[in-house]
Amino acid sequence: MRLRRLRKSPRIRDIFADSKIRTDKLVMPMFVDENITKREEIRNMPDIYRFPLKHLVDKAKEYEELGVKSILLFGVPKHKDPRGSASYDDKGIVQRAIREIKKETDLVVFADLCLCEYTDHGHCGLIKGTKVDNDSTLDVYARIAKSYADAGVDGVAPSGMMDGQVRRIRKGLDDAGFEDTLILAYSAKFASAMYAPFRDAVFSAPSFGDRRTYQMNYSSTREAIREVELDIEEGADVVMVKPALFYLDIIREVRNRFLLPIAAYNVSAEYSMIRSAAKNGIIDLDSVVNESVSSIFRAGADIVISYFTEYLLKIEKN
Ligand SMILES: [Zn+2]
Numbered sequence: 001m002r003l004r005r006l007r008k009s010p011r012i013r014d015i016f017a018d019s020k021i022r023t024d025k026l027v028m029p030m031f032v033d034e035n036i037t038k039r040e041e042i043r044n045m046p047d048i049y050r051f052p053l054k055h056l057v058d059k060a061k062e063y064e065e066l067g068v069k070s071i072l073l074f075g076v077p078k079h080k081d082p083r084g085s086a087s088y089d090d091k092g093i094v095q096r097a098i099r100e101i102k103k104e105t106d107l108v109v110f111a112d113l114c115l116c117e118y119t120d121h122g123h124c125g126l127i128k129g130t131k132v133d134n135d136s137t138l139d140v141y142a143r144i145a146k147s148y149a150d151a152g153v154d155g156v157a158p159s160g161m162m163d164g165q166v167r168r169i170r171k172g173l174d175d176a177g178f179e180d181t182l183i184l185a186y187s188a189k190f191a192s193a194m195y196a197p198f199r200d201a202v203f204s205a206p207s208f209g210d211r212r213t214y215q216m217n218y219s220s221t222r223e224a225i226r227e228v229e230l231d232i233e234e235g236a237d238v239v240m241v242k243p244a245l246f247y248l249d250i251i252r253e254v255r256n257r258f259l260l261p262i263a264a265y266n267v268s269a270e271y272s273m274i275r276s277a278a279k280n281g282i283i284d285l286d287s288v289v290n291e292s293v294s295s296i297f298r299a300g301a302d303i304v305i306s307y308f309t310e311y312l313l314k315i316e317k318n
Contacts, residue, residue: 019298021290023316024069027110027263028309031201032056033076034093042201044272046279048307050076050201053093057100060107066313070108072157072305073097076202077118083126084118088143090150098151110184111148113141113158113169122206124160124214132214134162141165142172145181149173155182155237161189161214166234184263185236188224188250191215194243197268224250225257232260238303243267245292248299255300264301266293271307286315 006016033040033050039059040050051059060071075094077086086092094111101109115137116124125137137160145156156173158165166185173181191212199205216224228239239258241251242265251264274292278285289308296304306312 019294021293021297021312023067023309023313025297025303026068026293026309026312027070027072027303027305028063028068029072029074029305029307030056030060031074031076032093032097034078035076042197044197044276045201045268045307046275047310048201048271053097053100056097057104060101060105063310064105064107066310066317068107068309068313070110070154070303071101073101073109073111074202075117080118080120082120084115084140087115087118088140088147090147092147095147095151098148098153102152108154109152110155110157110182111153113144113148113156114160115140116160116204116206117202121208122204123209124211125162130209134164134214137162138164138168142168145169145172146176146178149176149178149181153181155184157184157186157240159186159189159242161186161211161216163230164234166231166236170235182237183235184238185231185234185240186242186265187228187231187236187239188247188254189215189240189242190218190224190247192218192243192246192267194246194267194269197272201268218246221250221253225253228254228258232258236260238263240265240305241301243270244296244299244301244304245270248295251296251299251301261302262300263303263305264296264299266296266304266306266308268307290315 007013031050036052039055042048073094077093079086114124116122123132125132148156231239238261240263241247244264244266274288277283
């Protein structure tokens, strides 16, 4: 037997490959900022910007023309307070962005659902004493979900890692008549140092403590499976593993155990490290972007949320 026969030419390698990057399964994250009038490049994330609403819509149209099928929206509000009240404002920045983008494009729009960009303390939930309070936070999440659904979002993506969040949001959506709104649940979201550039992007670093009482411990596999299991029971349509590259084993484990679609979030530092290494001549950008994103699909992800989405579509076009 000679396995090299299957590798003898680029075309043969290509047709026998059993997993590939599918650009129609990439989701591009987008940041809309209520405080700016011109786009601003995010520190340490070259070519990734925060946009004012008007420019966001133009960029979304550009993405659509390029072949992007779906986006995940994040907002930076003008107003922050302890309860994160701008998060469920009907005229909030994300709600307006959803309305505009759904009006102007056919993109599938997911919106991140959390409080950390909206609270003055930067935590993902409401504070009671010195703790992030689980159950009172759930009502706020349900309000946010309803306001996104009112604006026409295709799916909400709760990322706060509060217990019971998917159940509460599903009930809130169903009670309001939005039984078709998807829940893309950040099920196994690990407390990771790989989110650092993102926190700069949306100014959401916690003012005290950290997120390790709600986000997962990266040394736990079984607990990640329990988180996924619970979200499925609670009504998630899609389960997510975040980050992706250091957690390929978790993606594979979830793939082997469950039948739901899996999303993987190829996070900010995964993007920045590759960009930075390429800029310093250590690696070849094209090759490493392809190899790294391929590995996420190979691990079993159905969709990949990646800052390389635009880049990969541009490569494909050329
Ligand atoms: Zn959060």
